[in-house]
Amino acid sequence: MAGPVSVAVLGGTGDLGGGFARFLLRQGARVIIGSRDAERARAAARELSSEFPNAPTVLGESLAEAAAAAELVVVTVPYAAHRATLDAVRDVVQGKLLLDATVPLRPPKVLRVQLPAAGSAAVEGQQLLGEGVRIVAALHNIAASHLAAGTLPDCDVLVTGDKEADRQVIVDLLEAGGLRAWHAGPLANSAAAEALTSILIGINKRYGIHGAGIRITGTPQSG
Amino acid sequence: MAGPVSVAVLGGTGDLGGGFARFLLRQGARVIIGSRDAERARAAARELSSEFPNAPTVLGESLAEAAAAAELVVVTVPYAAHRATLDAVRDVVQGKLLLDATVPLRPPKVLRVQLPAAGSAAVEGQQLLGEGVRIVAALHNIAASHLAAGTLPDCDVLVTGDKEADRQVIVDLLEAGGLRAWHAGPLANSAAAEALTSILIGINKRYGIHGAGIRITGTPQSG
Numbered sequence: 375m376a377g378p379v380s381v382a383v384l385g386g387t388g389d390l391g392g393g394f395a396r397f398l399l400r401q402g403a404r405v406i407i408g409s410r411d412a413e414r415a416r417a418a419a420r421e422l423s424s425e426f427p428n429a430p431t432v433l434g435e436s437l438a439e440a441a442a443a444a445e446l447v448v449v450t451v452p453y454a455a456h457r458a459t460l461d462a463v464r465d466v467v468q469g470k471l472l473l474d475a476t477v478p479l480r481p482p483k484v485l486r487v488q489l490p491a492a493g494s495a496a497v498e499g500q501q502l503l504g505e506g507v508r509i510v511a512a513l514h515n516i517a518a519s520h521l522a523a524g525t526l527p528d529c530d531v532l533v534t535g536d537k538e539a540d541r542q543v544i545v546d547l548l549e550a551g552g553l554r555a556w557h558a559g560p561l562a563n564s565a566a567a568e569a570l571t572s573i574l575i576g577i578n579k580r581y582g583i584h585g586a587g588i589r590i591t592g593t594p595q596s597g
Numbered sequence: 598m599a600g601p602v603s604v605a606v607l608g609g610t611g612d613l614g615g616g617f618a619r620f621l622l623r624q625g626a627r628v629i630i631g632s633r634d635a636e637r638a639r640a641a642a643r644e645l646s647s648e649f650p651n652a653p654t655v656l657g658e659s660l661a662e663a664a665a666a667a668e669l670v671v672v673t674v675p676y677a678a679h680r681a682t683l684d685a686v687r688d689v690v691q692g693k694l695l696l697d698a699t700v701p702l703r704p705p706k707v708l709r710v711q712l713p714a715a716g717s718a719a720v721e722g723q724q725l726l727g728e729g730v731r732i733v734a735a736l737h738n739i740a741a742s743h744l745a746a747g748t749l750p751d752c753d754v755l756v757t758g759d760k761e762a763d764r765q766v767i768v769d770l771l772e773a774g775g776l777r778a779w780h781a782g783p784l785a786n787s788a789a790a791e792a793l794t795s796i797l798i799g800i801n802k803r804y805g806i807h808g809a810g811i812r813i814t815g816t817p818q819s820g
Binding site for chain 2: 589
């Protein structure tokens with residue numbers, strides 16, 4: 375794969391994290407599952423290793439150990455655990471690239487957009503971690519089941535981040551796995567992708583769709 | 598047409614308003630162009646009338662006169678004029694359905710999502726006009742040129758509003774003209790559609806696309 379060789383998936387014991395871990399393993403990445411509960415992380419890692427016998431052995435660690443051991447740190451936790459997760463890894467992610475997939479859903483009203491005061495969960499994360507961490511936000515709009523199953527979803531990925539080179543690493547990583555990913559501007563623009571998730575959940579429910587997503591459309595200009 | 602018989606397009610002298618006025622005229626609606634400058638509104642109305650000789654004569658009025666004369670009031674003004682426009686019509690739109698297409702772009706940084714403190718321009722509008730006005734937000738993501746040209750754009754419309762029946766009026770109006778429109782939840786969810794516009798403008802620029810939009814994807818569940 376073109377991207378980072380070792381990836382920590384914090385929240386990798388959950389649906390989205392497990393789905394993205396499988397996406398990475400299909401590309402032969404070295405994956406480290408991170409969880410607040412290291413024992414659960416190890417159990418999830420063993421399951422993934424047996425599912426992908428040809429990929430490097432999956433490890434399971436505490437949040438901080440997983441983040442410390444990886445080149446790229448991916449955050450796939452529920453919003454209620456976002457702050458505590460970032461607090462747990464703050465010191466070890468300085469200077470690293472961090473992919474934040476957190477969507478600020480606030481149960482029970484998950485169909486209503488309720489953006490944090492900072493504008494988005496990712497921007498809130500940047501404020502928590504400081505400017506030394508290179509945050510890119512993506513993966514808000516893809517159903518976990520699509521990522522897990524390995525069937526390419528009919529859904530594009532909006533990739534936001536303040537540094538173009540950092541966004542490009544994530545765009546390349548996603549496209550290497552067959553997803554269509556778009557540079558979607560600065561990290562502040564993660565508000566759009568995060569907010570869209572509540573709408574997609576509502577559309578799933580109202581229209582009886584499984585894993586609604588978005589595609590970017592339009593005609594390339596000639597000349 | 599199934600929807601309202603008379604529609605005021607506030608900001609109908611601009612690109613989006615002119616495009617949507619043409620969309621309505623193609624359906625045979627009675628259109629009243631509203632502008633801060635009534636003389637400009639009348640000039641735009643004459644132009645539209647000559648372009649659509651088979652539609653009811655288009656009128657041009659001041660903002661308040663146009664809004665007072667119509668069943669449905671559509672707001673298609675730049676964000677900088679949003680508050681003043683709503684102030685000008687506050688008294689005459691009480692009890693009416695108001696379709697707000699305003700996107701809170703703040704030049705020169707139009708590629709950066711900068712949502713208002715209220716969460717979205719539409720929610721800000723609701724606060725300005727009070728609960729007596731039934732606001733629905735839509736049309737944020739469609740290029741004005743597509744609406745004007747009458748070629749159906751490869752772009753869905755997200756329709757948000759607190760009352761389902763009000764959203765349905767707008768969904769029906771848009772679908773009668775051939776657009777695909779989705780119930781996208783409460784008015785607070787307009788934040789997603791408004792924010793998405795900055796991303797689409799950025800994608801137009803970066804990828805050389807003319808009028809990028811979105812499509813909702815997904816497979817209807819069986820059983």
